[in-house]
Amino acid sequence: MKLYVIVPLCALFALTQQAPSRDTCVCHLTSSEKAFPHDKLSTLDNNVSNCNSNITPQKTLELESLLLGLERRLPQLQEDVSMLEREDDGQLYAVLSLYVVENELVEITQLIDRLNGTTLGHQRLTANTTKQLDDMKAEMQQLETYDTMQVVKRQQDNKRLLKDLDQCRNGPQPTAKPTQPQPGNCPHGEIRNITGPRVYTEGEYPGSYMYGAWGRDPKPDAGKENWYWLVMLTSSNIYANYVRRYSSLSALIVGKSTPGNVQIHSSNPTTNTVQGPNAVLYGEALYYNCYNQDLVCRFNLTTKAVTTLQLPKGTRYNSKGNFCHLEGCYPYTDLDLATDESGVWVIYTSKQDFGNLVLSKVEEGEPLTLGQTWRTSVYKQGVTNTFMACGVLYATRYVNKNVEEIFYSFDTTTGVERFDIGVFINKMTANIHSLNYSPVDQMLHAYCDSYMVSYKVLFS
Ligand SMILES: *[C@@H]1O[C@H](CO)[C@@H](O)[C@H](O)[C@H]1NC(C)=O
Ligand SMILES: *[C@@H]1O[C@H](CO)[C@@H](O)[C@H](O)[C@H]1NC(C)=O
Ligand SMILES: *[C@@H]1O[C@H](CO)[C@@H](O)[C@H](O)[C@H]1NC(C)=O
Ligand SMILES: *[C@@H]1O[C@H](CO)[C@@H](O)[C@H](O)[C@H]1NC(C)=O
Numbered sequence: 429m430k431l432y433v434i435v436p437l438c439a440l441f442a443l444t445q446q447a448p449s450r451d452t453c454v455c456h457l458t459s460s461e462k463a464f465p466h467d468k469l470s471t472l473d474n475n476v477s478n479c480n481s482n483i484t485p486q487k488t489l490e491l492e493s494l495l496l497g498l499e500r501r502l503p504q505l506q507e508d509v510s511m512l513e514r515e516d517d518g519q520l521y522a523v524l525s526l527y528v529v530e531n532e533l534v535e536i537t538q539l540i541d542r543l544n545g546t547t548l549g550h551q552r553l554t555a556n557t558t559k560q561l562d563d564m565k566a567e568m569q570q571l572e573t574y575d576t577m578q579v580v581k582r583q584q585d586n587k588r589l590l591k592d593l594d595q596c597r598n599g600p601q602p603t604a605k606p607t608q609p610q611p612g613n614c615p616h617g618e619i620r621n622i623t624g625p626r627v628y629t630e631g632e633y634p635g636s637y638m639y640g641a642w643g644r645d646p647k648p649d650a651g652k653e654n655w656y657w658l659v660m661l662t663s664s665n666i667y668a669n670y671v672r673r674y675s676s677l678s679a680l681i682v683g684k685s686t687p688g689n690v691q692i693h694s695s696n697p698t699t700n701t702v703q704g705p706n707a708v709l710y711g712e713a714l715y716y717n718c719y720n721q722d723l724v725c726r727f728n729l730t731t732k733a734v735t736t737l738q739l740p741k742g743t744r745y746n747s748k749g750n751f752c753h754l755e756g757c758y759p760y761t762d763l764d765l766a767t768d769e770s771g772v773w774v775i776y777t778s779k780q781d782f783g784n785l786v787l788s789k790v791e792e793g794e795p796l797t798l799g800q801t802w803r804t805s806v807y808k809q810g811v812t813n814t815f816m817a818c819g820v821l822y823a824t825r826y827v828n829k830n831v832e833e834i835f836y837s838f839d840t841t842t843g844v845e846r847f848d849i850g851v852f853i854n855k856m857t858a859n860i861h862s863l864n865y866s867p868v869d870q871m872l873h874a875y876c877d878s879y880m881v882s883y884k885v886l887f888s
């Protein structure tokens with residue numbers, strides 16, 4: 429029996445017997461194993477996570493949005509140059525066109541410079557990372573020679589198993605979709621997914637203004653089809669007194685505002701200035717919640733005139749009916765203005781609706797009037813933002829700092845309310861302060877902690 433135990437031990441260890449003294453017997457055990465260098469493995473692990481944090485999706489996005497800007501810009505330049513050729517009568521008109529083309533060339537040069545800067549940064553990062561990876565690979569191979577106890581291999585197996593388990597848990601849970609009438613009042617159908625971000629930029633004032641809104645006018649004046657607008661809350665993070673305009677997306681990205689500001693009032697804040705981040709531009713007019721009032725204001729950018737629209741008695745305003753998530757509320761988000769294929773909408777809440785979302789169509793004529801109103805059963809404080817697309821109201825909620833969920837919809841055509849939308853938005857920063865849909869290109873424009881971000885909306 430004893431012999432049986434000793435044999436496998438001898439197979440593992442070199443057992444040497446010392447010269448026996450008379451009545452004691454001493455054994456020396458020499459392990460053929462070298463101790464596994466756990467410290468080296470953990471340094472390596474640290475280096476890997478450093479490496480990972482250096483390479484972020486933001487880095488490639490910056491490049492992508494610059495390229496997108498350039499892609500939109502070049503055809504415009506080409507068009508302007510060919511117009512110049514057609515018009516070249518040696519007269520004043522041609523000189524003017526030449527001036528326009530020159531301006532455009534300056535903008536494109538700036539864009540290329542930014543692109544060059546970004547590309548150089550990436551090249552450096554790539555070179556550094558490649559070097560680090562090579563070093564780590566060599567180190568890893570060396571470690572593997574120690575790994576007769578299969579420490580690393582087991583760890584890898586465990587990680588793989590955990591990942592599989594996780595996928596299993598979060599995997600698709602098939603649910604039968606009930607057949608439903610075509611939602612909304614335009615042919616896009618319902619929102620299936622959000623992809624992107626397609627644009628991610630700090631624009632002209634990096635980090636300066638945490639709150640604001642931006643986008644494209646869905647009903648622009650002729651010649652302003654490619655223009656973008658920006659409203660930043662420049663006073664106390666609550667108030668704004670001008671609209672800043674850019675002649676193209678790339679002009680917005682490089683921060684060159686040729687048309688400049690259109691001022692609502694020289695003071696800020698005062699009567700009729702913008703209060704809160706949820707403004708929209710539609711038909712060359714800015715629709716917004718104005719200073720200290722339960723009103724929708726419309727600022728005509730051409731005439732600089734302000735028209736007002738009184739909301740029903742009991743409407744919450746002055747930061748008393750805000751969008752919220754568990755950690756807190758977004759200040760002065762009482763009224764959310766929105767645009768879609770059918771025009772301008774206002775989303776708010778009132779005392780008589782017990783804090784639930786209320787949706788009203790804004791009739792854009794003269795005078796400004798409140799059109800049909802719908803009451804919903806979703807509590808406004810459980811919502812972080814809303815937007816309209818194709819006559820359907822969508823509401824979002826905060827999931828975590830990386831993800832926002834479109835969880836709710838209300839169809840104004842059928843009156844059907846749904847709480848199971850389950851479309852997720854990848855966030856670049858934690859908070860989306862304003863969110864609006866652009867029916868021109870089916871993009872969602874978000875203003876998030878001083879970044880301008882846009883997403884493509886996919887319909888089914
Ligand atoms: C890019 O930037 C580098 C360094 O600033 C400069 O040497 C190079 O000429 C630039 N390239 C272009 C195409 O502008
Ligand atoms: C690359 O490495 C050098 C030297 O180690 C360092 O100075 C530089 O900041 C690194 N560049 C990037 C983009 O990480
Ligand atoms: C890990 O990073 C440290 C500090 O940056 C460096 O000294 C070490 O050589 C790196 N190790 C490997 C295996 O890359
Ligand atoms: C939505 O798009 C993301 C990528 O942007 C993708 O991972 C996801 O599977 C898509 N979801 C659906 C339901 O198509």
Ligand SMILES: *[C@@H]1O[C@H](CO)[C@@H](O)[C@H](O)[C@H]1NC(C)=O
Pocket residue numbers: 710711712713728729730731
């Ligand atoms: C702005 O004012 C001009 C001139 O009165 C008018 O033609 C235009 O329709 C107005 N725009 C809006 C959106 O009211």
